Amino acid sequence: MRDLFEPLRLTHGPSMKNRFMLAPLTNCQSHDDGTLSDNEFHWLTLRAKGGFGLTMTCAAHVQAQGQGFPGQLGIFSDAHIEGLSRLAGAIKRENSLALAQLHHAGMRSPPGLIGTTPVCPSDNAETGARALGENEVEQLIEDFAAAAKRAERAGFDGVEIHGAHGYVLCEFLSAEINLRNDRYGGSLESRARIIFEIIDRIRERCRRDFILGLRLSPERFGLQLDDIRAVAQRVLHEGKIDFLDMSLWNVFKEPEEEARRGRSLLSYFTEIERGDVRLGAAGKIYGGADAQRCLDEGVDFVVVGRAAILHHDFPLKIKNDRKFVPVALPVTTAYLHQEGLSDAFVTYMRNWKGFVAEAAA
Numbered sequence: 001m002r003d004l005f006e007p008l009r010l011t012h013g014p015s016m017k018n019r020f021m022l023a024p025l026t027n028c029q030s031h032d033d034g035t036l037s038d039n040e041f042h043w044l045t046l047r048a049k050g051g052f053g054l055t056m057t058c059a060a061h062v063q064a065q066g067q068g069f070p071g072q073l074g075i076f077s078d079a080h081i082e083g084l085s086r087l088a089g090a091i092k093r094e095n096s097l098a099l100a101q102l103h104h105a106g107m108r109s110p111p112g113l114i115g116t117t118p119v120c121p122s123d124n125a126e127t128g129a130r131a132l133g134e135n136e137v138e139q140l141i142e143d144f145a146a147a148a149k150r151a152e153r154a155g156f157d158g159v160e161i162h163g164a165h166g167y168v169l170c171e172f173l174s175a176e177i178n179l180r181n182d183r184y185g186g187s188l189e190s191r192a193r194i195i196f197e198i199i200d201r202i203r204e205r206c207r208r209d210f211i212l213g214l215r216l217s218p219e220r221f222g223l224q225l226d227d228i229r230a231v232a233q234r235v236l237h238e239g240k241i242d243f244l245d246m247s248l249w250n251v252f253k254e255p256e257e258e259a260r261r262g263r264s265l266l267s268y269f270t271e272i273e274r275g276d277v278r279l280g281a282a283g284k285i286y287g288g289a290d291a292q293r294c295l296d297e298g299v300d301f302v303v304v305g306r307a308a309i310l311h312h313d314f315p316l317k318i319k320n321d322r323k324f325v326p327v328a329l330p331v332t333t334a335y336l337h338q339e340g341l342s343d344a345f346v347t348y349m350r351n352w353k354g355f356v357a358e359a360a361a
Helices: 038-049 078-093 134-153 168-173 193-205 225-238 288-296 306-310 314-320 333-338 343-349
Strands: 020-022 054-061 097-103 158-162 211-216 243-247 278-282 301-304
Touching (some): 038 343, 078 134, 134 158, 168 225, 193 225, 288 314, 333 343
Parallel strands (some): 020 301, 243 278
8 A cells, every 4th residue: 555655766856755746736926927926936835845745836838929827937938047946946945856847828828918829739710729830849849848958957856748738738639629630630649749759859858867747637628538548558658757647627536428437537547557657646636535545546646736725734734634634615815825825826716616715895
């Protein structure tokens, strides 16, 4: 039986001191130019102090036109390195691994935010996004690798590639969205090519002990469970990444596809032979019992989001009480401020129904 506080060895880089990874959480706290703010620094370093074995940034965009939300952390320019260095150093001083998540929003980039037309694997009438040219796809691969190198220069232990939630890499995986007829479209192998080329480029560009992870989601956004399982199987078998982070919305749910029900969605991934690659999962892990159940069902680590917002020291709470459950929702603005959220982050959290208490009239 795996234990939540047993260290986890990774193929590249140092080990995690425990099995708790901070999810890459949108927080809208950085500056308009993508440079790190004191608010975002405080939010993240507080989680490192709170006992997370690995502390990950929010999705940091690798191109200016790939921004997905206001106040997003950037990693597309050397101008971001100073703030990123400050952040990485502070996280690592707390004996937590420091990772940056690499992101491009694709067709989900708001035109008013990026000041231009969003991009997508193919023209998309619903969002008004335009298709990337093949040379632009190649540039995107290069920009993911360049961002990883920036993270390395800033002192991060590694990066996670964001291939989930309907953003640009996820869009390439979708046969509904990706209608290309070049080497980046058509068969699943071709649709997934961009992800594997990014993995190879980062491995070529960064040092041998640089941690590399990949986030995938298996449902919604035009995805098919069998396709994502096949991509997961390949990436696990090739062994070039250190961990696969499966974002499931609910780690204990059954698949949405009728033909795949009767067992947990998570089980489709835990049953894959993974060699030395570690497997984690995210989705409504809301207390000590949930976290331990995930390990018992075959994952190597848990990826914690909502509970980490509510309790900066969620791992330490569980260490002291294995049955710990977070405070009941909704919570007040004052409570969230106490947990390290700025006004901008609290405003964003109001989009999560029932999370923030309405102010008294």
